[in-house]
Amino acid sequence: MTESFGALNWSILGIYIVANLLLGFIIGRKINTSDDFYLGQKQTPWWAIGISVIATYVSAMTFLGAPAWAYSDGLSVIALHLNYPLVIMAVIIIFFPFFYNSGVASIYEYQEKRFGKRARGLVSGIWIISQIMSSAAILYGTSLVLSFITGVPVTWAIIIVTLIALIYTMMGGITAVIWTDVIQSVILFAGAGIIMYALISTGDTSIGESLSTLKSQGKLDPLNWDFDITEETTIWSGIVAMTLYHITVYGTNQMMVQRTLAAKNIGDAKKSYLLMGFCAFFIYLFFIVLGVLFYDFYQGREFENSNTIILQFAADYGMPGLMGIIAAAVMAASMSSLDSSFNSLSTVATVDFYRKYLKTDATENHYLKVSRLFTVIFAVIIVFPAIGYHLFSEGSILEVLSKVGSYFVGAQMGMFFLGFFSKHTSENGLIVGTVSGFIIVALVALNSDVAWPWYCLIGATANIVISTVASLLIDGPSKRYSEYTVIGQQRYFKANNLAEKEGGWYKVPGRVDRVNYLLFGFFLVTLAFLFSIQFLVS
Template sequence: MTEFGPLNWTILIVYILANLLLGYVISKKVSTADDFYLGQKQTPWWAIGISVLATYVSAMTFLGAPAWAYKDGLSVIAIHLNYPPVIIVVITFFFPFFYNAGCASIYEYQEKRFGKKARALVSGIWLISQTMSSAAVLYATSIVLSFITGIPEIAGIIIVTIIALIYTVMGGITAVIWTDVIQSGILLLGAGIIMYALLDSSTVPVMDSLAQLKAQGKTSPLNFDFDLSNVTTVWSGIFAMSLYHITVYGTNQMMVQRTLAAKNIGDAKKSYLLMGFLAFFVYFFFIIMGILFYNHYQGQPFENENTIILKFAAEYGMPGLMGIIASAVMAASMSSLDSAFNSLSTVSTLDFYKKYFKPNESDDHYLNVSRWFTVFWAAIIIVPAIMYHLYSTGSILEVLSKVGSYFVGAQLGMFGLGFFSKHASERGLLVGTLVGVIAVAYTAIYTDVAWPWYAAIGAFVNVVVTIIASIAIDGKQAEYSPYSIKGQVKAFADSGSPTTENGWNLVPGKVDKVCYALFGFFVFTLIFLFSFELFI
């Protein structure tokens, strides 16, 4: 612990105090439960967009992406090719339903479309999956604190939880967003310094390093293998992981909730579009860093691959660098944890407590309950984080993605059926979701199919079984639900309501013009990657 040094401790402590101070300042503006969930709907779209990006990048990318690329090479980028089409789908089909309803919990949609049981089911599935994902974030951060400062990993898990909990309880979603903006800056600063140091310490020019890596098969970004047991193929990235990420960005309360704090639907969409245009560059940066580490260390094995970036920073010896890296990883971690705490609290309060236990209490009561639920979930998340510490040694980014893939198929199927199916009923949906989860569990345990395909398998089984069960139990429906895509189109036409707001579509299924530019960017990234290895 003494090796960390006074300068590094000063940097880390100042960073922590700055987050707590910001949470305290913002807490002065939180006087209602809606303020806690949605702020005052005055947050700039760019801040929300940075918060969305920072939340998903997190400590898993800072540590896990270089670790994963160290092992599997540039082909890991395939998993992250799909953000442009994913964002197009989400802002076209999902956002209009959520934003027009003016709800704080996106799972309210399931009740309107199907019923109370469907809402409780999807909310429960999300609470479980988000708890496991957030625990992985905590575990990743504990690795950093232990490696850099000497603090035991379990103690690190508890410390980071308490810090993120304090400012989230005080400031709600507004504190989450603005601390994420600051934390993203710290994260990029730390990553930039590491990349500079990596290039500076190399004895050969970067192009020569890439040429050496090419000879070792580490620079091939596009793997067209049709083997379903292979994780990092183009097919798993573009098709299977597109479904996975549609669920992450379209049906995940943690991701969507901050966009509901935007001033209008246009700002909500712009915040996600920022993610669509920037995510590729962020992941490409960290993955390139990972293969350069492979060349730097000549492919030597590590007991825990997630510590590669930390080992290099320690060896480089720049004064204050370890303090910046510790702050960067804590920033990445807390940008995910604060979002999780706030959204877990929101869903617990609105979808369960208010819905089933205390439906007619005062606004002050729900604000207090939301804060107590925040504390509750922070305590719960510590348990699986310790389990990750005890049993996980691979890339934490891959671990997190794999854990999440067990649940996303069920969520995607439920929303997809709500949007597009005419005959899906609540009772049929409950049957289909159960069978879908069983199908994913069977695939995971008894086959060698790679985890990116779990979402596709779960969603497909859910949709097919739900439609069959719905018709068998409740019969065919005479018309589409008002909360389906076709139902919404008809409702707008019948009411004569405006279909756009400041040039942005309000009707689900209507594509905004900027989406065509985003799709063009997607094509550009494919061409760029296809050409990358040719020019090394």
């Protein structure tokens, strides 16, 4: 690929990488404290945070992985991504008030307030492990791009990409993360738009003929109503299992939530997530349709690595500068996820462990230095599982990333669900239940054909049931709801005559802002649209 990449493409890629580093340097000059590094100065506009949220989770995993997944499984992959309106509703109604009102930098401080230090350490540790593994998948995906276009071995590409993302993250903290994400999103979607136009305009048949052929091949069936839990892309796994999975991703994941804590107020924090709620369906549908159209264009031919399909098409199309734009878009968008990961891992390690147990009374400048040191440490650690993915994984990296996360999200979901709603769960019972839930998920994964989207529901259910029973046996029933449950918070606001709203947005958990009804209506419309597809194509 090196010979065909050319000076123009190299220039585009080089300029874009330098621009990211330069932006990190400029923003880094304003970082004076550890709070600046974690939260900025709470002056970031909501729309920038919202775009950053979209860019971080969509990123190159969708750019590469969604077309690859849809190439093999067809339009049914969209079933796993139609749940975002439900997810965002749950997160901004229940999760955000707890996190934002407390003014925390690490969302896992909530677990200590609700249960105790051991619970906080447990959930923080679980998240760190899962984030390292998922970030490694992202790093692997990015490195595939660099290797594909330059011929550099994937292992070396992993190291190079890590260094680039590490440098500007160390300098600029969360503010650099957000603003580089905004710029990277524009490039990512511009590149995807060009690919879609080229794909439609260069085919040998009309789009109508292509869709008819794809329908006859079973590639245009978006809703699989089968109750078989061994299948991944059914409507039930999308609405039930993956709703819980994504609630955990968006509600209990420090990487996703941390940027919303940099918002000016809770209204801006909620609006930033609502942007994802209304946009995610269209974004995923776009990339999944790309994969289906690629199947028609390449007549279903097999690729050595399906994640490079979109890059192969860009190379085949031959538009001057297109490979440079695509390479820059994928690399930069992937690095936007990596920088978020580095920053959030550093935050949790510093706030939840170092600052709490090792050095409790140091200066802000000291904690800033430690945060940057942890950023380096985690960047080095993530390299090793990324190389492992390269050696042992051949499927869609979006699917790989989702599978990795599915082993951990059940524990996180169970811990936060019990924190928000349970009256009797104690710290001792919670630890017993969480460990038991992990064991049960592992046994299910190793000894059954149950599809991975259901691991979250299985793990969370086991955690909730066992934690509740163990709490009653070990510590007995509680006489009242904790102040840090939903009911406890509502009673606290009422007893202290506190305003439930700020700027027209609810601060108390469990209260529904009006826009959520619109979001739910949007979910129903998307479901109806997918149902109608089978009748629209003849």
